Amino acid sequence: xxxxxxxxxxxxxxxxxGALEGGGVNRLALTxxxxxxxxxxxxxxxxxxxxxxxxxxxxxxxVYAGTEDLPPVMTGSHIDTVRTGGLYDGNYGVLAGLExxxxxxxxxxxxxxxIAVAFFTNEEGARFQPDMMGSLxxxxxxxxxxxxxxxxxxxxxxxxxxxxIGYQGxxxxxxxxxxxxxxxxxxxxxxxHQQGVQIGVVEGVQGISWTEFTIEGVSNHAGTTPMALRHxxxxxxxxxxAFVHELALRYGGRxxxxxxxxxxxxxxxxxxxxxxxxTVDLRNTDEATLACAxxxxxxxxxxxxxxxxxxxxxxxxxxxxxxxxxxxxxxxxEQETQALGLSALRLPSGAGHDAQMLARVCPAGMIFVPSVxxxxxxxxxxxxxxxxxxxxxxLLQVLMRLAQR
Amino acid sequence: xxxxxxxxxxxxxxxxxGALEGGGVNRLALTxxxxxxxxxxxxxxxxxxxxxxxxxxxxxxxVYAGTEDLPPVMTGSHIDTVRTGGLYDGNYGVLAGLExxxxxxxxxxxxxxxIAVAFFTNEEGARFQPDMMGSLxxxxxxxxxxxxxxxxxxxxxxxxxxxxIGYQGxxxxxxxxxxxxxxxxxxxxxxxHQQGVQIGVVEGVQGISWTEFTIEGVSNHAGTTPMALRHxxxxxxxxxxAFVHELALRYGGRxxxxxxxxxxxxxxxxxxxxxxxxTVDLRNTDEATLACAxxxxxxxxxxxxxxxxxxxxxxxxxxxxxxxxxxxxxxxxEQETQALGLSALRLPSGAGHDAQMLARVCPAGMIFVPSVxxxxxxxxxxxxxxxxxxxxxxLLQVLMRLAQR
Ligand SMILES: NC(=O)NCCC(=O)O
Ligand SMILES: NC(=O)NCCC(=O)O
Numbered sequence: 001x002x003x004x005x006x007x008x009x010x011x012x013x014x015x016x017x018g019a020l021e022g023g024g025v026n027r028l029a030l031t032x033x034x035x036x037x038x039x040x041x042x043x044x045x046x047x048x049x050x051x052x053x054x055x056x057x058x059x060x061x062x063v064y065a066g067t068e069d070l071p072p073v074m075t076g077s078h079i080d081t082v083r084t085g086g087l088y089d090g091n092y093g094v095l096a097g098l099e100x101x102x103x104x105x106x107x108x109x110x111x112x113x114x115i116a117v118a119f120f121t122n123e124e125g126a127r128f129q130p131d132m133m134g135s136l137x138x139x140x141x142x143x144x145x146x147x148x149x150x151x152x153x154x155x156x157x158x159x160x161x162x163x164x165i166g167y168q169g170x171x172x173x174x175x176x177x178x179x180x181x182x183x184x185x186x187x188x189x190x191x192x193h194q195q196g197v198q199i200g201v202v203e204g205v206q207g208i209s210w211t212e213f214t215i216e217g218v219s220n221h222a223g224t225t226p227m228a229l230r231h232x233x234x235x236x237x238x239x240x241x242a243f244v245h246e247l248a249l250r251y252g253g254r255x256x257x258x259x260x261x262x263x264x265x266x267x268x269x270x271x272x273x274x275x276x277x278x279t280v281d282l283r284n285t286d287e288a289t290l291a292c293a294x295x296x297x298x299x300x301x302x303x304x305x306x307x308x309x310x311x312x313x314x315x316x317x318x319x320x321x322x323x324x325x326x327x328x329x330x331x332x333x334e335q336e337t338q339a340l341g342l343s344a345l346r347l348p349s350g351a352g353h354d355a356q357m358l359a360r361v362c363p364a365g366m367i368f369v370p371s372v373x374x375x376x377x378x379x380x381x382x383x384x385x386x387x388x389x390x391x392x393x394x395l396l397q398v399l400m401r402l403a404q405r
Numbered sequence: 406x407x408x409x410x411x412x413x414x415x416x417x418x419x420x421x422x423g424a425l426e427g428g429g430v431n432r433l434a435l436t437x438x439x440x441x442x443x444x445x446x447x448x449x450x451x452x453x454x455x456x457x458x459x460x461x462x463x464x465x466x467x468v469y470a471g472t473e474d475l476p477p478v479m480t481g482s483h484i485d486t487v488r489t490g491g492l493y494d495g496n497y498g499v500l501a502g503l504e505x506x507x508x509x510x511x512x513x514x515x516x517x518x519x520i521a522v523a524f525f526t527n528e529e530g531a532r533f534q535p536d537m538m539g540s541l542x543x544x545x546x547x548x549x550x551x552x553x554x555x556x557x558x559x560x561x562x563x564x565x566x567x568x569x570i571g572y573q574g575x576x577x578x579x580x581x582x583x584x585x586x587x588x589x590x591x592x593x594x595x596x597x598h599q600q601g602v603q604i605g606v607v608e609g610v611q612g613i614s615w616t617e618f619t620i621e622g623v624s625n626h627a628g629t630t631p632m633a634l635r636h637x638x639x640x641x642x643x644x645x646x647a648f649v650h651e652l653a654l655r656y657g658g659r660x661x662x663x664x665x666x667x668x669x670x671x672x673x674x675x676x677x678x679x680x681x682x683x684t685v686d687l688r689n690t691d692e693a694t695l696a697c698a699x700x701x702x703x704x705x706x707x708x709x710x711x712x713x714x715x716x717x718x719x720x721x722x723x724x725x726x727x728x729x730x731x732x733x734x735x736x737x738x739e740q741e742t743q744a745l746g747l748s749a750l751r752l753p754s755g756a757g758h759d760a761q762m763l764a765r766v767c768p769a770g771m772i773f774v775p776s777v778x779x780x781x782x783x784x785x786x787x788x789x790x791x792x793x794x795x796x797x798x799x800l801l802q803v804l805m806r807l808a809q810r
Contacts, residue, residue, distance in 0.1 A: 083671040084624060084679070126673045189629030208628065210674055219489060221781040222663035222686045223613065224594030224755030227653050229779065234664055238646035245640050248632050258627035259639055261672045264665065266488040268531045269615055269684040269722065271665050271782040274489070279674040281627045317674065350629030374634065376626040377676040 002396055004389035007099045011388070014040055014079065014095060015087035024379020025087060029080040029122035029133075030058070030161035037079045038167060041094060041119060048101050050117070053176075054169025057137040057147055058121040058162045061176065063114050064101045066403060071179040072114035073402040075100070075395060077354060078123030078134070085124075086381020088186045088371075088388075094119045096184050096392040100399055111403035113179055120354045121162075127152045129210060130318030135357035137173060144173055174361075180402050181358035182329065184367045184395045186383050189350045190374025197345040198390055199337045200368025204324040205349040205356040206254065207290040209282040210317035213240065213301055217310035219266065219274035234264050234273035236304045236312065243300045244280050247293060255293060256283040256350070279317065285348050287321050322348075323356040329365030329402075336397040337367075342390055351376070367394050407801055409794035412504045416793070419445055419484065419500065420492035429784020430492060434485040434527035434538075435463070435566035442484045443572060446499060446524060453506050455522070458581075459574025462542040462552055463526040463567050466581060468519050469506045471808060476584040477519035478807040480505070480800060482759060483528030483539070490529075491786020493776075493793075498589045499524045501797040505804055516808035518584055525759045526567075532557045534615060535723030540762035542578060549578055579766075585807050586763035587734065589772045589800045591788050594755045595779025602750040603795055604742040605773025609729040610754040610761040611659065611690040614699050615722035617682065618645065618706055622715035624671065624679035639669050639678035641709045641717065648705045649685050652698060660698060661688040661755070684722065690753050692726050727753075728761040734770030734807075741802040742772075747795055756781070772799050 017040055018025045018033030027033040042060060045052050050062035063072055077093025097117035104111070120138065125131025128150045136142045148159030162168040187193075192200050217233035241259040248257035258281040264273040280297055284290040298314070305312035330346070337344040349356075349366060358364045369391035372382040422445055423430045423438030432438040447465060450457050455467035468477055482498025502522035509516070525543065530536025533555045541547045553564030567573040592598075597605050622638035646664040653662035663686040669678040685702055689695040703719070710717035735751070742749040754761075754771060763769045774796035777787040 082673055082676050084676070125675060129674065131675065187629070188626045190631070190634060206628070212674075218780075219783045220779070221593045221756055221783075222665055223611070223661065223688050223757060224592070224781060225661075225779060226595070227661065229595060232650075232663070234646070234667070235650050238643040238650070238664065238667075241639070241643035242647040245637075245643070256628065256630070256632065258637070258675070258677055259643065260627055260669065260674050260676050260678060262639070262643075262667050262669055263672075264667055267666045267668075268487055268782075269534065269617075269665050270530060270536065270663070270686055271487050271489070272663055273665060274783075281675055283628050351626055352628065374625070374630060375623075376629060377673075378624045378626075378679075 002099050002103045002389065002392045004385060006102065007096060007388060007392055008385055010095045011087055011091060014091050020379060025081050025085055026083050027081040028083060028127045029124060030158065030165055034080055035165035041079055044098055048098060048105060050101065053171040054167060055171040055173055056144055056168055057134050057173065058167040059118060059134045059138055061116050061118045063116045066112050066114040067110050068112055070113045071177050072116035073399055074116040074118055074178040074181045075183060075399055076118030077183050077185060079119050080122055080124050082124050082126040082377045084379050085377060086379060088381055088383050089188065089376055090123055092186055092388065093184045096395055099392050100396045103396060111400055113403040115399055115403055116176065116178065123354055125318060128158050131352050132354055132357050135354035139357045139360045140174060141357060141360065178362050180329065180362050181355055181364040182395065182398050183353055183355035184391050185353060186376065187368040187371045188376035189371065191347055192345065192368060192370035193372055193374060195345065198342040198387065199344045199394055201330060201334045201337065201344050201346045202325060202349050202366035202368055203330055203346050204322060205353060206283050206285040207287050207322040208318055208320045208352050209290055209294050211280045211314050212317050213278055213312065213314045215276040215305060215310050215312050217274055217308065220272045222270040222272055225272060230272055231309045232272045233276040233310055236308050236310055237262055237276035237278045239304045240301045241278060244297055247296060251293065254285050255289065283350065285322050320352060323359050325359060325365045326363035329363050332401055333365055333367055333398055336401065337394050340393060367391055407504050407508045407794065407797045409790060411507065412501060412793060412797055413790055415500045416492055416496060419496050425784060430486050430490055431488050432486040433488060433532045434529060435563065435570055439485055440570035446484055449503055453503060453510060455506065458576040459572060460576040460578055461549055461573055462539050462578065463572040464523060464539045464543055466521050466523045468521045471517050471519040472515050473517055475518045476582050477521035478804055479521040479523055479583040479586045480588060480804055481523035482588050482590060484524050485527055485529050487529050487531040487782045489784050490782060491784060493591045493786055493788050494593065494781055495528055497591055497793065501589050501800055504797050505801045508801060516805055518808040520804055520808055521581065521583065528759055530723060533563050536757050537759055537762050540759035544762045544765045545579060546762060546765065583767050585734065585767050586760055586769040587800065587803050588758055588760035589796050590758060592773040592776045593781035594776065596752055597750065597773060597775035598777055598779060600750065603747040603792065604749045604799055606735060606739045606742065606749050606751045607730060607754050607771035607773055608735055608751050609727060610758060611688050612692050612695040612727040613723055613725045613757050614687040614695055616685045616719050617722050618717065618719045620681040620710060620715050620717050622679055622713065625677045627675040627677055630677060635677055636714045637677045638681040638715055641713050641715055642667055642681035642683045644709045645706045646683060649702055652701060656698065659690050660694065688755065690727050725757060728764050730764060730770040731768035734768050737806055738770055738772055738803055741806065742799050745798060772796055
C-alpha cells in the first residue's frame, strides 16, 4: 500500500519550487525554476536507488530494476507548469510513480520487469511549442534538431536553455525502449468531480490544433485616420478571436476553442495596431470536425484580413490527431480500479498528455483522479488527498500487473 | 522670412534623440530619451537668448521679450512621441516656433508683445493618461497633485519620473499668463494631402473619449473546460473590441473607434485568460453622438461580461468635449495664409492638441500642414520640406499680427 502522507509531502515539497505568492507555481519549461524542480526530483529518484538517465532533449528516466533485464514498464508525466499553474498537473504523475517505487522498495518487492519513472521536457507547451515536446521527440515524432531550434516568444531556444540549465543529457533519444506506459494525472476537467466518480479510465485524447496568426497592418493615428482608410491589425485579431468563440458555440458538442494569447504592437491607446499576433487552440475528439473547424478559422481570417487590407500569415504550433489508448491497458486499469472497490468512469482526455505520444510506440493508457471544480492551469487547482492516494494505489496495482507479465 | 534649411536641420537633430533603427523615434514622455530631447530643446532656446522657465508639471516656456512687458503671445506644442512615432508630430510646432524667434532675432525685430515658445509635458498620452496632460494642468483642468500621481502601465508615476529626469521646475502652474496661443502642427490625417491644399485652418478639435476596461474571469485549461463552464476574460475583450469597430462603421460619418491596446493574462495558448485589460478610443466632432457611442460600448461590455460570468470594470483615461477655436484667431490664420498666396482649407482636428487646452484660458487657434498619405503615429510619418517651410512662415505672420496688437 502506498503512503498518502509521503505522497502529499513530496507534492508539497516540489510545489515550493517556483511557488507564486498567494499560491500556485510558475515553473515554465527550461527556466531556472524548472532546473530547481528537476534537481529536486532527480535527487528523490537517486534516494530511491534508481538509475537515472537524461537524454538529449532533457527527458529524465529513472529505473527501478526488475528481476529480469527486460524493457521496463514506464510511468511518469512532466514537472513543467504554465505561468500560473497548480501543484498537481504533471507533478502528481511523476511523484506518484516515485511513491509506487518507494512502496515496492520498502516492501522489498522486485517485479519481473523493471519499472521506470520518467518526466518529459516541456509538456505544457506554454513557453515553447508544440506541447508534449519531450515525449514527441522520444517517440520519433519530432526531429531532435528541430525541437532544439524551437524559439520561445522570449527569444530563447530549447537547445540554449537546455544547455544553460544543464539538462541536455548524453542518453540517446528513444532509450530505454519501453514495454508499456501508464500515466496518472489529475483530470483537469469537471467530469469526475461533478459525477462523484473516484477514478477516470481514460480511453483516449482528443485532437489538438494550435495555430499562431500574425497580422501585419499599418500603424496610424486613432484620431485622424478615417475608418475606411485603416489597415488595423488589431481589428482582424479581435474579429477572428470573436469568430473562434462563436464557432465553438455553433459546433456545440465536444468542440472547444480558445484564444488565450494576443499581442498588439505598439499596443497604445491612440495608435492603430501595426501588428497583431494571436493563438487559436481548437480541440475535438473527432478528427474530421477538428479539420473542418480549422478550415473555417483560416477562411475567416483570410476574409477579415482582405477586408482590412492587411497581410495575414499563420504557423502551426501543434497538431495532434485524436488518440485511442490500448484497449487491453484501458481494460486493465478498469479492472484494477474495480478490484480496489473504487468507482470508475471511462472518459476521453481533454488535455494533451505524454501518454498520447508514448501510445505511438507501446501499449499505453491513463488514470485520472478528480479535479475540484474542474480547475486547472490555475493557481487554485486542487485534488483531495484521498483522491490522490486512490489514484496512486491504482497506479501501483496496474504497474505491478504489467511488470509481472 | 524663415529659413527652411535651419528648420529642417533642427527637426533632423531633435529626430536623432531616441531614434529607432530603421527610422522614426521613441521618446515616450518622461523617459531618458524625453530628458535628452528636452535638454537639446532648452539649449536651443538659450542659444536664442530666450528666458526659460520650467513649471511643476515639467512644461517648458521660453520667452523672447517684446518692447512692452505684456502677457506673451504663445506658440508651441510637445516633444514627447508615441513608442513608434515620427519626427514631426509635436516637434515641428516647437521647432517652428523657435525658427520664428530666430528669424525675428536675426532681423533685429522686437514685437510689441513678447513671443513665448512652449513645449508641454506628455501630450501624447501614450505612457501616462490623459493626453495633453501638461497643458491641461497649465490651464487648471487637472489638479497638479492628481497629474503627478498618475501611474503608467510600467509602474512609474509622473511625479517620480519628472524628478528622476530633473524636469520638475520651480515655476508656478499657469505662469506666464498668456495673451493668445497659436499651435502649428502636421495634420496627421489625409485631408490636406489628398486635396492638395497647402495650409489647414483648424476650426476646432473633435471630442475624445478614452476608457480602459478590465475584465476579471477565471483561468482554466483550454482543453478540458467545456465552453458553457468558462469565465473567459479574453472572450469579453475581443467581443467588445469587435463591437467597437462595428459601431464606428454603423455610425458612419465622423465617428472613429479604436482598440489599440489589449493585454491578456497569463497570455498563453492553452490557458483561458483570467484577466483582460483593453482600451477604447472614441472620437466624434459631435458631443451628443460621442456620448451615445460611449453608452453603447458600456452597455455591450456589461452584457458580454454577464453572459461570460466575469467581472467588468472601467476607468476613464481621458475625456474631452469637442472644442471650437476662437473665430478671430481662425480668421486671422486664414487671412495671413491667403496674403502669402497659399491655398487654405478650414477643417477640424482629429487629434487632440495642447491648443485645445489653451483655448480654455485665451484666444487660441491652430495651423495644419499636409501629412503625406495621412500617416502619423507611424515611423514613416512625413511632411514635405516646402510644406514645413510654408507652415512656419504662416506662423510667423500670425504671431507678429497678434504680438503687434
Ligand atoms: N496536461 C496538460 O495540461 N497538458 C498541456 C497541453 C494541453 O494544452 O493539453
Ligand atoms: N497630436 C497628437 O497626436 N496627440 C495625441 C493625442 C491624441 O491621441 O489625439
